[in-house]
Amino acid sequence: MPTTPPTPATPAPPAQQRPAGPVAFLGLGRMGRVLAGHLVQAGLDVRVWNRSQGPAADLAAAGATAAASSAEAVEGADVVLTAFFGPDAVREAVLGADLPLGPDAVWVDVTTVAPADARAFAGWARQRGVRYVHSPVVGSLGPARDRALGVLVGGAPEDTARALPLVALWADPQRLQVLDDPAAAATGKLVANLALAVSFQGLVEAVRLGTSGGLDLEQVLTTLRGTGLGPIAAMKGANLRSGRFEDTQFSTDLLLKDTGLMLATSRLPLPALTVAAQALLAAQRAGRGDDDFSVLAAGDLPGAS
Numbered sequence: 001m002p003t004t005p006p007t008p009a010t011p012a013p014p015a016q017q018r019p020a021g022p023v024a025f026l027g028l029g030r031m032g033r034v035l036a037g038h039l040v041q042a043g044l045d046v047r048v049w050n051r052s053q054g055p056a057a058d059l060a061a062a063g064a065t066a067a068a069s070s071a072e073a074v075e076g077a078d079v080v081l082t083a084f085f086g087p088d089a090v091r092e093a094v095l096g097a098d099l100p101l102g103p104d105a106v107w108v109d110v111t112t113v114a115p116a117d118a119r120a121f122a123g124w125a126r127q128r129g130v131r132y133v134h135s136p137v138v139g140s141l142g143p144a145r146d147r148a149l150g151v152l153v154g155g156a157p158e159d160t161a162r163a164l165p166l167v168a169l170w171a172d173p174q175r176l177q178v179l180d181d182p183a184a185a186a187t188g189k190l191v192a193n194l195a196l197a198v199s200f201q202g203l204v205e206a207v208r209l210g211t212s213g214g215l216d217l218e219q220v221l222t223t224l225r226g227t228g229l230g231p232i233a234a235m236k237g238a239n240l241r242s243g244r245f246e247d248t249q250f251s252t253d254l255l256l257k258d259t260g261l262m263l264a265t266s267r268l269p270l271p272a273l274t275v276a277a278q279a280l281l282a283a284q285r286a287g288r289g290d291d292d293f294s295v296l297a298a299g300d301l302p303g304a305s
Helices: 030-041 053-062 070-074 087-095 115-127 141-145 157-170 182-212 217-223 230-242 252-265 271-288 293-300
Strands: 023-026 046-049 079-082 106-109 131-134 149-154 171-179
Touching: 023 030, 023 070, 030 046, 030 053, 030 079, 030 141, 030 157, 046 053, 046 070, 079 087, 079 157, 087 115, 106 115, 106 157, 115 131, 115 182, 115 252, 131 149, 131 157, 131 182, 149 157, 149 182, 157 171, 171 182, 182 217, 182 230, 182 252, 182 271, 182 293, 217 230, 230 293, 252 271, 252 293, 271 293
Parallel strands: 023 046, 023 079, 079 106, 106 131, 149 171
Antiparallel strands: none
């Protein structure tokens, strides 16, 4: 039987690009664990912290240092990366805690936030002599493990130059976009996630239309090849075929949070996104918030769970 080749080891940054001091990584959710793991695999001096101890312990077993507190993790760190659920968590864990980021440290926030949040975080950092870079990722856990994520990097050129050797460890080089403004990076991430939410809503409706007209699911997915919905059908087709959504690559809760940021940011109506947001909210209220967002299709699939 054919076997899947192992993922190659994470390459280390060139010596001249390695951070001068330790690297701290705060926030070890599904995505944060994978990204922090790449830093550890690259041989960097990594300190990790998470509110719950399990993820930090796993990374410590791989070679990271599990800090007892967020303050301990960032003390003396050359670069501090954060990957939280959303902007409120950043405010609580970083701004509210008044973390002791050292002079000239670089804070690289991977959290999906609104452009207004990115501007506020940059201002907070600037008052403390800290360099702020916003670097959200585009993609789910599979591309993260394969170091094939889209990565946006927004900040002053001298600051992004220090962040790039690290975020490049999980980026597809063809999808690495450097911008001179943290807020622009935040906007780019929201645009990408709008495409995800709206295209999946389109896939759900295509399945509804096709099955109403007599096609089965496989015939609908085959018909969509080569169309504008082809990529999302290929991405989530396996979930629809199995009717199972517990192997979460991108949770309903996270995408719903992101749609709120999008709707709050846009000056103009976003009617297609509004429909997708309503479907996500219904799934969350049904207790499916931690499932993969493709659970939106569950009601249209016989035997889905």
